[in-house]
Amino acid sequence: MCPKPENVTNASKNDVIVRSDNPITLVGGGQIGPDDLNLTLNGVSCLVAADGGARAVLASGRLPDVVIGDFDSLQPGDLQRIPEDRLFPIREQDTTDFDKALRNVEAPLVLGVGFSGARVDHQLAVFNSLVRRQEQPCLVLGEREVIFHAPPWIRLPVTPGSVVSLFPMRRVTGRSQGLEWPIDGLVLEPDGRIGTSNRSLGEVVLEMEGPGLLVMVPREALEVVTQAFLSGQAGRWPARAG
Structure with missing residues (x-):
């Protein structure tokens, strides 16, 4: 069970969208290896997608429990497959979708996949958020x-x-x-x-x-x-x- 509020009316205040006593898997739109999702789903209570990461979740035959981001990377067909009460848009463009997700979840640990192996600027932005959101422990799984x-x-x-x-x-x-x-x-x-x-x-x-x-x-x-x-x-x- 993935505990989340029914509505977030002012995401700019960093409302906690997902609060869990167990680890959370967070999926991004970058490179995802064939075993990455399976490696990070054992023992987690919630599968969260950061914007375009929802496409990878859907491709695996699963539905994300929550999708957080500005939704500029999701196709209309993907959005239609996800129940509306699982969608939490944050429209500001000052931060990345990884940062939006990390600042709006609260868990003992976040296991991140799909946040490495793509563009170097995206990778640097992920590193920046790992340090900026120092209160939320997060492991980013890369290829090596x-x-x-x-x-x-x-x-x-x-x-x-x-x-x-x-x-x-x-x-x-x-x-x-x-x-x-x-x-x-x-x-x-x-x-x-x-x-x-x-x-x-x-x-x-x-x-x-x-x-x-x-x-x-x-x-x-x-x-x-x-x-x-x-x-x-x-x-x-x-x-x-x-």
Whole structure:
């Protein structure tokens, strides 16, 4: 069951359209692998589409529980197949459909598919929203990796030798355990030192002084990262002011 309000009359106020005690799958209109939906639907309570992502959901033989976006990517035929009470248009053009969806859902974790592997500008916008919407943990499943915004702390029992890439979206500092090249005492910045292509020695622990760091681990670690967020092995940032 996907709990949602019957009406959202002023979406510009970031009304919560979907509030769930279980993870949510969020589908975008970008590249979606043949197993992506199945990998993210286990244990979720709600299937949400961000605008054109509804087409991929329909193509899989499913109906989205909720569709959020400006609806400029949906064909009339797709809209007609979705019950009207599942459609939540947000007409403003200042943000992406991924951002519109992420700011209007509330769940312990969002599993995002269809948000990578397409245009580079779209990918950068997704990264921007992961950091801006720091209060809502979200994993973006790519063709080869899982990408997420590092919480205040997280414990990841990844396979030794796994690539663990760290990319700062702003100036960040923190500490690490279990990385071949620790980040203790380093300042990471998008136009300075970055931390891509690091490697795990075993279980990885990150403790961040502030938000702004993206973490990329192999796609095979999806279940490990999911359980870290759902089992108390990760902290959570508060919402940004303003």
